[in-house]
Amino acid sequence: MTEYQPPAAHGTTPGAPDDAAHAVAYDAVVLAGGAARRLGGADKPAVRVGGRPLLDRVLAACAGARTTVVVAGPRPTARPVTWAREDPPGGGPLAALDAGLRHVTAEHVVLLSADLPFLDGRTVAALLDTLRPGAADGVLLTDSDGRDQPLVAAYRTPALRRELAALSAAHGGTAGLPLRRLTGALDLHRISDPVASFDCDTWDDIATARARIREHGHVLDEWISAVKDELGIDLDVDTGVLLDLARDAAHGVARPAAPLTTFLVGYAAARAGGDADAVAEAARKAVALANRWAEEDAQDAAPAAPSGGAEPEPRTDAG
Structure with missing residues (x-):
């Protein structure tokens, strides 16, 4: 089991696409067809962590990909993908990678397993940003024990195709060959990230992941990310403003005003274009209104001070 270490604090929701990742044209290949023997043969990509299937969490992290290929049997997913299958089915990661690369056209490809609950768009961006200016064939993460994680990596597509062709020619195909036969022939750069490289191989790993996202400081971001996926919303907003x-x-008004007002802000933002700026502007107007409401209430509650500080004269019968 991979040792868990808590991540550094950050201000964006997990899985949100990163602008840096969008700056680099890339495709993604997600391997999701393993046997999951250490999970008793469970359908691991469908196992839910934070209310979302593991596969959907990984797809959210690489949402900036021009094409996302999932190598597995087709299933419902939160994001549209291209499906591929290794030949023969169950032929191992190299055969799966070979099948996925047939649908890849970008010069850079992010290769991921489908069991990475803490992977996010910032990590994908970091892999691509490190790969792009250098001479290495790929950039991969290492886990808390310093072990390479070649299924959390970005590669140059021609380098992968070159080595896959060489292995196929030498062995009559790629089925059954371990992934290290390919990565051992590549010039790789490494980034240590024990959190993003955390994978779920056992039920203990699943339990650890589920516990982590409910920790104070993480649960709100995780919940917002899950709601956005459930509702099909691809919008990164400043949750602090809301x-x-x-x-x-x-x-300033009343406790029930909080959920109703945030709903109305969302509705107004959608009518105004539905982007993050529209949300921020609608929230600004609503905050100003709430402050004016509270100021009026405070003024009405304050006792009126007599003019000039003089005591009022008693009224006489004559008026």
């Missing part, structure tokens, strides 16, 4: 709005509406 939380401040909910606080101001609850304190």
